[in-house]
Amino acid sequence: MPTLTARDRLIVALDFPTAAQAFRQVDELEDQCLWLKVGLELYLAAGSSIVTSLRDRGFNVFLDLKLHDIPNTVASAVRSVSSLGASLLTIHAAGGSAMMAAAAEAATSTANAPRLLAVTVLTSMDTAQLHGIGVPDAPADQVLRLARLAASAGIDGLVCSPEETRLLRAKLPGDPLLVVPGIRPAGAATGDQKRIATPASAIADGASMLVVGRPITQAANPAAAAAAIISEIDAEIALAR
Secondary structure (H helix, E strand, C coil), X not given: CCCCCCHHHEEEECCCCCHHHHHHXXXXXXCCCCEEEEEHHHHHHHCCHHHHHHHHCCCEEEEEEEEXXXXXXXXXXXXXXXXXXXXXXXXXXXXXXXXXXXXXXXXXXXXXXXXXXXXXXXXXXXXXXXXXXXXXXXXXXXXXXXXXXXXXXXXXXXXXXXXXXXXXXXXXXXXXXXXXXXXXXXXXXXXXXXXXXXXXXXXXXXXXXXXXXXXXXXXXXXXXXXXHHHHHHHHHHHHHC
């Protein structure tokens, strides 16, 4: 994987119910960021054109749809998304090996396909919630199990919480792309996230890219909040050199 700068490593989550609010946020970021995340809420409200519009403005788009269906349907969805120009697309690792392999084959055989990321265990879930859906293991064990399935199916990278990043770096072969949500600068509210970390600690543990939403989008000055996180990432990268 090519060397990433601090600005390459920050993805700002545009978790808004309308395109107008999303674009207002983009303007408030004042070109601090290179990457934007479009999740299910915004995608359903604004349609697929939101992806092409952001691409036309020069941003890389992380399309976080968490596809989870039968293999043929997910493969078809990957091919459909490829025309939009998104750089990253999520699927659920819980869909299983056959589904992920079908998605990977579709991406490999389709022009301009995004890189695929497998979502392991949502950062809003803890051990008690996993037990509630019949998973007897701790989040780290389930994450590693699903991550190994994704790697064997040919998926490019993973979405994982900060708590599992170091584990995945140690246990997985190669240099997978690890995209990590649940990032909260020191002193920020945790909200509905259960497994969180500061930007510096997530990078130190091996995160490739960080997804940050509310600490930036709900800040009084989003551009300054994004710049502060980029500076924290940059300082951690310098320490590792």
